[in-house]
Structure formats: structure tokens, C-alpha cells
Amino acid sequence: MTSVLDLARVLPVVVLEDVADAVPLARALVAGGLPAIEVTLRTPAATAAIERIAAAVPEAVVGAGTVLSPRQARAAADAGARFLVSPGWTPRLLDAMAATGLPFLPGASTASEVMALLERGVGEVKFFPAEAAGGAAYLASLAGPLPGARFCPTGGIDAGRARAYLALPNVGCVGGSWMLPRSAVGAKDWPAVERLARAAAELTPAAAP
Ligand code: 3PG
DSSP: OOOSTTSOSEEEEEOOSOGGGHHHHHHHHHHTTOOEEEEETTSTTHHHHHHHHHHHOTTOEEEEEOOOSHHHHHHHHHHTOSOEEOSSOOHHHHHHHHHTTSOEEOEEOSHHHHHHHHHTTOOEEEETTHHHHTHHHHHHHHHTTOTTOEEEEBSSOOHHHHHHHHTSTTBSOEEESTTSOHHHHTTTOHHHHHHHHHHHHTOOOOOOO
16 A cells, blocks of 8 residues: 555544444444544554454554654554554654555645655645644645645544545545544444445535635
């Protein structure tokens, strides 16, 4: 696999509290048409959740999100993560993510940060925090001067906002947790997650109003 951005048009961002939810949640996302799944390393359950999904849901492509340190990058790879995502980057973290051999998305939200990544040969970037940093209009403004960069905008995006990002030439996929509301995940309502995932998978691009 060479590109995280081409796995699927929508990348669910998962914060898992209960490791027992990992497999049914991943199955619901896959059944709804979202095979790429980012499990954030923000909870004690995360690494075990990645292991379980990698072992039990072969149709899923599970990755690790919120990778903040070289140690976490290595642990995620050891757990079976197939890609790595970070909200930002440092030179040390970039080297560690590259050393795993996995495709990875470092986070950036300014032209200078993206230029520094391009200098290092990294042209695939998580645009974070997308809505707070300026939204689809801001990201559209980066397309002209930075044609070498492609993005996965994430942060504060919902189904409605996702369509504007999907219409941009410099967007490969859109990330977010809107298809995993607490009301459904907390209640272990996997059919509801599957329905929301399907709606996300079927989103069509639409220019911002
Ligand atoms: C992330 O870690 O990528 C974001 O916090 C997820 O974005 P959302 O929960 O605002 O959709």
C-alpha cells in the first residue's frame, strides 16, 4: 500500500473506550462501505483494538491515529496497523514513521508546514484541525501554490461539510468521527453505525455554497 489517501473517500476516526467494541465496530464500518479505519491512540484500549481488528476483520485496513511519538509509531506497527496518522509532526516523528515502512499522514495546517514536509519528500498530509483552521475555503487556497500536496482534512467535519472538501482537487479523502456518534457507539448500536457509514461512503462532492 502506498497511499493512505486512496484507500477510501472517507476515513472514520475511532476513539475506542472498550476493546470489546473493536471488532463489531470495524465490521459495521466495513459493511457500510468504509474499509479504512483510523483507531486513535488516545485510550488504553487502542493498541489491543488495532490487534483485534487486524486479526479478525481482514476486509478492514486498520491504521493508528494520534501517533505522537516514535515509540507509539513502532508499537502501532507491531500491533498490525497498516498506516499511521498524526495531528502534526516533528523531524524525529517523521523519521520514526518512515522507518516503520508503513504509509503515513503527518498533520499540518499552514503553507510553511506543508512546504517543510514537501522538502522532506512527504506530499500526503492530514489537514488538521480542518474546520478550525479555515475549512474547505482555506484548503482550496493551498491548491494553487502547493500542487505537490494532497490532503485528508480532519477535525470538526460532519457529513454536510465533508462534501465541500471532497470537491477539492487537493483532497484524497476526508476524516472524521461523525459516523460514530456516542449515541450509537455507547449503545453498541452497530446497525446504526453501519447506516451512518453507508451514508458517509455515498457522499457526493458538492462545491461549498
Ligand atoms: C482527529 O483526531 O483526527 C480528530 O479529532 C477527529 O476529528 P473529529 O472527531 O472532529 O471528526
